[in-house]
Amino acid sequence: MNFERRHLSDETLLDLYKRLLKPRLIEEKMLILIRQGKVSKWFSGIGQEAISVGVTAVLDQDEYILPMHRNLGVFTGRDIPLYRLFSQWQGKASGFTKGRDRSFHFGTQEYKIIGMISHLGPQLGVADGIALANKLKKNGKVTAVFTGEGATSEGDFHEALNIASVWDLPVLFVIENNGYGLSTPTNEQYRCENLADKGIGYGMESHIIDGNNILEVYIELSEIVDSMKVNPRPVLLEFKTFRMRGHEEASGTKYVPQELMDLWAEKDPVETYRRYLIKQNIMTPTQDEEWRNDIKKEIDDNLVIANAEAEIEADYDEELNDVYKPYDFEEVTPSHEIENIRFVDAISQGLKQSFERHDNLVIMGQDIAEYGGAFKITDGFVEQFGKSRVINTPICESAVVSAGMGLSINGYKAIVEMQFADFVSTGFNPIVNYLAKVHYRWQENADVVVRMPCGGGTQAGPFHSQTNEAWFTKTPGLKVVYPAFPYDAKGLLATAINDPNPVLFFEHKQLYRSVYQDVPKDYYTLPFGKASLLKEGNDITIIAFGAAVHWALEVLEKNPEISADLIDLRTLQPLDKETVYASVKKTNKAIILQEDSMFGGIASDISAMIMEDCFEYLDGPVKRVASLDSPIPFTKALEDQYLPKERFEIALLKLLKY
Numbered sequence: 173m174n175f176e177r178r179h180l181s182d183e184t185l186l187d188l189y190k191r192l193l194k195p196r197l198i199e200e201k202m203l204i205l206i207r208q209g210k211v212s213k214w215f216s217g218i219g220q221e222a223i224s225v226g227v228t229a230v231l232d233q234d235e236y237i238l239p240m241h242r243n244l245g246v247f248t249g250r251d252i253p254l255y256r257l258f259s260q261w262q263g264k265a266s267g268f269t270k271g272r273d274r275s276f277h278f279g280t281q282e283y284k285i286i287g288m289i290s291h292l293g294p295q296l297g298v299a300d301g302i303a304l305a306n307k308l309k310k311n312g313k314v315t316a317v318f319t320g321e322g323a324t325s326e327g328d329f330h331e332a333l334n335i336a337s338v339w340d341l342p343v344l345f346v347i348e349n350n351g352y353g354l355s356t357p358t359n360e361q362y363r364c365e366n367l368a369d370k371g372i373g374y375g376m377e378s379h380i381i382d383g384n385n386i387l388e389v390y391i392e393l394s395e396i397v398d399s400m401k402v403n404p405r406p407v408l409l410e411f412k413t414f415r416m417r418g419h420e421e422a423s424g425t426k427y428v429p430q431e432l433m434d435l436w437a438e439k440d441p442v443e444t445y446r447r448y449l450i451k452q453n454i455m456t457p458t459q460d461e462e463w464r465n466d467i468k469k470e471i472d473d474n475l476v477i478a479n480a481e482a483e484i485e486a487d488y489d490e491e492l493n494d495v496y497k498p499y500d501f502e503e504v505t506p507s508h509e510i511e512n513i514r515f516v517d518a519i520s521q522g523l524k525q526s527f528e529r530h531d532n533l534v535i536m537g538q539d540i541a542e543y544g545g546a547f548k549i550t551d552g553f554v555e556q557f558g559k560s561r562v563i564n565t566p567i568c569e570s571a572v573v574s575a576g577m578g579l580s581i582n583g584y585k586a587i588v589e590m591q592f593a594d595f596v597s598t599g600f601n602p603i604v605n606y607l608a609k610v611h612y613r614w615q616e617n618a619d620v621v622v623r624m625p626c627g628g629g630t631q632a633g634p635f636h637s638q639t640n641e642a643w644f645t646k647t648p649g650l651k652v653v654y655p656a657f658p659y660d661a662k663g664l665l666a667t668a669i670n671d672p673n674p675v676l677f678f679e680h681k682q683l684y685r686s687v688y689q690d691v692p693k694d695y696y697t698l699p700f701g702k703a704s705l706l707k708e709g710n711d712i713t714i715i716a717f718g719a720a721v722h723w724a725l726e727v728l729e730k731n732p733e734i735s736a737d738l739i740d741l742r743t744l745q746p747l748d749k750e751t752v753y754a755s756v757k758k759t760n761k762a763i764i765l766q767e768d769s770m771f772g773g774i775a776s777d778i779s780a781m782i783m784e785d786c787f788e789y790l791d792g793p794v795k796r797v798a799s800l801d802s803p804i805p806f807t808k809a810l811e812d813q814y815l816p817k818e819r820f821e822i823a824l825l826k827l828l829k830y
Contacts (some may be wrong), residue, residue, distance in 0.1 A: 173444045175387045182454050188386050189227045189449055190463055195244040196442045198254070199465050201475075206421050211424075212262060213629055215275060217242035218418035223348055223411045225249055225541050226389030227316050230397050236302045236582070238286045238295045238317040242348070242415070246318075250283040254471060269493070269614050271470035271484040278614040279581075281380065287614070293328025296345070297571035301578020301586070303341040303406075304331030308534070308584070312401045316344040322353025322366055327600075331571030336406035336602060338566060339375040344397070348383065350415040355427045371408035374380065383411030384441040397465040399704055408618055414439070429519040433610045473788040495648050497617035497672045501699050504666070505607065513691050516659035516684035520549045522665040523587075525695040527557050536563045536572050537589030545704075546591050547625060547684060569599030573622065577606055585669060593626035593678065594638045605727070606672040606766045607657040608649030617673040621665075627680040627719055627767060628815055633806035638766045644676045645744050645774050651700060652745040654678040656721035658689040663698030670697065678720045687722070701746035704744075705755070709735030712828055713755040715778060716765040723817045724765055727824060734828065743776055752778065753786055760791040763827055765820050770798035791829035799821045 177185060199218050205211040224245030228237060239246040247257060260267030261275060279286040286302070288295050299317035306313040314479040323329055324347060338345045347367050351358060364370065371378030379396070382388045391409070396407055398691045414436035418424045425433065438444075449455035457747070513521070527533050535553070537545065541564040549734065553562045565572045568592065576586035590596045599622075607618040628637040644650045651673055655661040661679065668675040706721070707728060714736050716724045719793030721740045728734055737755040741748065756762045762782050764775040775796040782794050804814055812818070 173382075173385055173439060173448075175385065175445065175448045175799065176391075177387060177761065178391055180391070182386070182614055185449065185454055188225065188229065188390060189377060189445060190467075191220050191229060191245065191249055191286060192386060192442050192445060194248045194467050195221050195224070197464065198244060198248070198471055201468075201471050203421070213420055213422075213508060215241040215420050216415075217244050219416035219436060219440060219773060220348055220350060220387050220413045221245050222381045222386040222445075223346065223413060224318075226386055227318075227344070230393045231314060231316060231392055233728065235313050236284045236287070236299070236315045237300050238302075238315070239276065240288050240318045240320065240348075243276070243318055243698045247276070247283075250285060252280070252283055254474035254741065255477035258475055259481055261353045262478060262790065263484060264481045264482055266478070266481055273613045279615065279616055280567055280614070281581075289605055289609075291334075291601055292323040292606055293326040294570065294574040294606050295319075296328055296608070297335070297574025297602065298578040298581065299343050299345075300335050300339070300341055301334070301575035301580070303343045303578070304339065304534075304575060305579050305582030305584050307339075307341060308405060310588050312404075313398050314342045314344060314400050316346055316347055318346045318348060320353065321347060321349040321351075321358055322356070322361060323522070324370065326571050326632060328574070331521075332574070333371070333374045333376060333406070333408065333567070334566055334568065335571050335575065337376045339563075340405050342400045342404040342662065344393075344400075345406060345408045345419045347408070347410045348413055349410055350413050351432075352365070352419070352428070354419040358650035363465070364444075366410055368408060368410040372454070373725060376406055376408050376642040378408035378410065380410045380412065383413030384439045384444070386441060386445050391820055396820035416440075422788055430531060457660070461782065468536045494615070496651075499671050499673065500526055501667065502670060502697060503699070504695060506694050506698045508695035509693045510690045511693055512611050512688055513658055514685050515658045515661055515679075515687045516547060516549060518662040518689075518691050519665060519679055520551070521691075522662035523549065523632045524553070524556070526666055527553070532668065533585045533587065534561050534563065534579055535587040535589060536565050538565055538567060538591045540589055542562060545589060545735055547681070550589075566639060569595055572598040573602040576620040577602065577610070577618050577623075578714055580775060581616065585619045585621060587669065590625065592636045593636050593640055593720065594622035596622065596624065596640070596643075600643070603644070603650070603674070603676075604647045608647045610649075611673070612649060617672045619672045621668045621675045621677055622679045624676055625681050625684075626678050627682055627684040628804050628811055629719065631806055631808050631811055632660055636805045637811075639678070639680070641676070641678055642742055642768055642773045650745060651675045651743070652678070653743045654717045655682075655701065655742055656683070656740050658687060658691050659668070660698060660704065660740075662691055663696050664700070664742065666695060666744075667697045667700060671700070678718065682719055698742075700743045701748050701750040702742065703748035704740040704742055705737060705751065706740050707736060707738040709737055710759055710761060711735040712761040712824070713737045713739065713752070713759045714763055714765065715739045715741065717744065718767060720765045720816075722768050723820060727821045730821070731825070734824070747778075749781060749785075752782065756786045757789045760789055761827055762790070763795040763797065763824055765816065767803045770796060771801050793825055794824055797825050
C-alpha cells in the first residue's frame with residue numbers, strides 16, 4: 173500500500189495510528205467476549221477502521237456524524253468513555269438507550285452522533301435535515317452520513333441524494349463498499365462499475381477513495397471538507413474496502429472465496445499503516461507495544477466498570493413515560509375579536525401565526541412555496557417568511573419526513589405537508605420507525621408535524637380520498653389529531669407545532685371550504701386529549717371525529733326527538749377516555765361513527781375499551797358504523813355507498829330500540 177504523508181506532521185501521523193488502533197483492539201476484545209458468551213451480538217468493522225477514523229478526524233467535534241453498525245471508530249474518535257459503550261452493548265443504564273436498543277442503534281447529542289435504525293435508508297434523509305438546519309444557521313458546518321453499498325439500492329438513498337443536490341446541502345455521503353450485503357456480492361446488487369458514478373445523475377461531485385489507506389482518507393477528506401465549508405454542497409464518497417468478518421459474528425464468512433480474504437488481509441488498514449510508520453522511523457515497535465498495552469488496560473478497566481453495573485430492572489411507569497417527550501401544555505387564550513372563516517382559512521391562519529411565533533419553524537412539501545400548495549393553504553407564505561422556511565420539495569415523501577427529523581435534531585421545528593394523506597404511504601417507514609420510536613430509544617424527540625389532507629366525499633378515488641388515521645393510532649410514540657371545526661383546527665394546530673413530539677394532523681378536504689365558524693383572529697392553543705361535547709342528551713352516546721361529526725349532526729337535526737350526547741374526539745392519540753366513559757355511564761348506550769373502513773379502525777379500540785371498562789353500565793351492544801371494507805371508489809354512487817353516512821342513521825335508530 174502506498175502511503176503519502178504530504179504535509180502531515182509526525183504528531184498527526186501517530187495520532188491517526190492511535191485512533192486506528194483503539195477500535196481494532198476493542199473489537200478483538202469483543203470477539204473474545206462473544207466466544208465466552210458475555211456479549212450476545214457483534215457487527216464487526218475489522219478491516220474498515222480507516223474510514224470511520226478518517227471521517228471523524230477531519231470533522232469538528234460539534235459537526236454531526238451519522239454512522240452505522242461497523243463504525244466503532246466514530247464513537248471512539250469522539251472520545252466516548254468506553255464503559256458507556258460497554259454498558260450500551262450489555263443493555264445497562266449507563267449506555268444510551270436504557271436497555272431498549274442494542275449495539276450502535278442510538279444517538280447522543282452530547283457527542284453529536286446520530287445512530288442508525290435497521291432500515292438503514294432514513295438516516296440519509298436525516299442527514300439532509302441536519303445539514304439544512306446548518307445552512308439556515310449559516311454556521312459553515314458539514315454533516316457526514318454513512319451507508320453501505322447494499323443500502324444504495326434503497327429508495328431513501330436516491331431521495332436523499334437528490335434533495336441534498338437540489339438544496340445544495342453540505343453533506344458528506346459516505347459509502348463503505350465492503351463487497352457484500354450480508355452474503356450478497358456487489359455483482360448481484362448493482363450494475364454500474366462504481367457507486368460513485370451514481371452521483372453523476374444527481375449533479376453531485378463524487379470521489380473514489382481507498383478505504384484502507386488512512387492517509388489517503390484523511391488528506392482527501394480534509395481538502396474536501398475545507399472546500400465544502402467555503403462552497404456548501406453535497407459530496408458522494410465511495411470508499412473501497414472489505415469486510416473481514418461476517419455480517420455479524422454468527423453469520424461467518426464461508427460464502428467469501430478464500431483468495432479474496434487473503435488479498436484483503438494483505439491490505440489490513442491497521443497493520444499496513446503500522447509497518448509504514450516503523451519503516452519511516454516515525455514509530456518504534458516499543459512505542460507501538462506501549463500504546464497497545466495502554467489501550468488494552470483502558471478497555472479492561474472500563475469493562476470492570478460496566479460489568480459491575482447492575483442489570484436494568486423493568487419499571488412499568490418509566491417505560492410508558494419515555495414513549496413521548498414530556499410536554500407541559502401552554503394555554504394561550506385568544507381575545508374576543510372573532511371572524512367567520514372557513515376550515516381552510518383557519519388552518520392557513522394558524523400556520524401563519526405559528527410562523528410568526530417560532531422563528532425556527534420550517535415547512536416542507538410539494539408545491540407549497542410560490543404556488544401555495546394544492547389547497548392554497550400556504551399562499552403568500554414565501555413573500556412573508558421567505559423560501560428558506562417555506563420549501564418546495566421533490567416528490568420524495570420518505571426523505572422529506574426524515575429531513576424533518578434532522579431539522580428537529582438540529583434545533584428546528586418541522587412541518588411536512590403531504591399533498592394528500594394517501595401519499596404518506598411512501599413516507600411511512602420514517603414516521604413509524606424513526607419519529608415514533610426515537611424518544612423511547614435514546615431520549616431524542618421528533619419535533620415534526622405531518623399535515624394530512626384526507627377524506628372522501630369529493631369523488632377523488634382510491635389514491636386521494638383515504639382517511640388513514642388507524643395506520644398511526646396503532647404506533648406508540650405518535651400523536652394523532654383530527655379536528656372537525658375551524659376553531660378546533662386552528663387551536664389544535666398551534667398546539668401540534670408547540671408539542672415537541674411527532675404529530676399526525678388530519679385535515680378533511682371536504683371540510684376545507686364547506687364549514688364556516690366564528691374563530692378568534694389572534695393566536696391561541698387548545699389542549700390535546702380533550703374531547704368536545706357538542707350536544708347533550710340521555711338516550712345514547714354518539715362518538716365521532718372529522719367529517720363524521722357533521723354527518724352525526726345532520727342525523728340529529730333530522731331526528732330532533734333523539735336525546736344524545738354527541739362527542740367530537742378531536743384528538744385520537746391521546747384519547748379522551750374520561751369524557752367517553754362519563755357519557756356512556758350516563759346514557760348506557762354507545763355508537764361510534766368513523767369514515768375509515770371498519771376492520772382495524774379506531775372505532776374498534778374505542779368499542780373494546782367501553783366493553784371492558786363500562787360493561788356493567790351498558791343496556792345494549794356497542795355499535796360501530798364505518799365505511800365498507802373496500803378501497804374507496806371514484807364514482808359518486810359507489811362512493812356514497814362506501815361512506816357510512818346513510819348506514820349511520822339506520823344503526824342509530826336500531827340501537828335506540830334495543
